[in-house]
């Protein structure tokens with residue numbers, strides 16, 4: 378059983394290798410540590426190890442464990458990576474600096490009015506349903522141009538695109554597709570890659586990877 382620091386060092390090493398293979402700088406890749414279903418005792422060593430970006434997929438769970446941590450560590454940024462209900466926009470605004478799951482006008486409107494009340498707006502990644510899967514969130518590729526235009530005319534800074542390949546399929550073609558969509562639409566950020574496929578994500582241009590399991594469990 379290795380410790381958190383060893384697993385983190387291993388992941389950083391994999392990121393560096395993948396970046397080198399793609400002739401990119403590993404500094405251009407932000408590691409978001411996904412701490413859903415992890416307790417404060419598991420999170421604190423990662424903050425101590427220098428991780429500044431953390432991801433959660435449920436507002437309720439994040440609200441239960443992060444306020445104290447955020448107060449103690451003002452440089453930490455919390456990322457909302459899961460499906461976000463519009464009626465939780467105010468609560469999300471209080472916790473999250475970055476939203477990775479912006480995928481519909483109603484949610485955009487809710488975040489804009491929550492941001493107006495809070496006096497600041499979260500950065501947003503537009504989630505794209507790159508595998509055209511019914512059960513997954515994300516705007517369809519056909520609707521992406523219109524939706525990007527809506528986001529660009531809103532006060533929310535557009536950080537990039539986010540997408541997840543269908544389970545059990547080779548991630549490469551899906552990541553390449555997302556990267557191509559970003560290029561086509563002049564978007565720079567790419568949130569793509571999880572424990573099983575972050576190295577592929579980095580090789581294909583990810584600027585953000587969202588890693589949970591590999592940080593907390595031995596393979």
Ligand SMILES: *Cc1c(COP(=O)(O)O)cnc(C)c1O
Pocket residue numbers: 411413434458459570571572573587588589590591
């Ligand atoms: C859980 C989750 C992750 C992290 O997944 P791991 O396989 O544990 O690394 C990344 N992105 C989203 C949207 C998730 O829900």
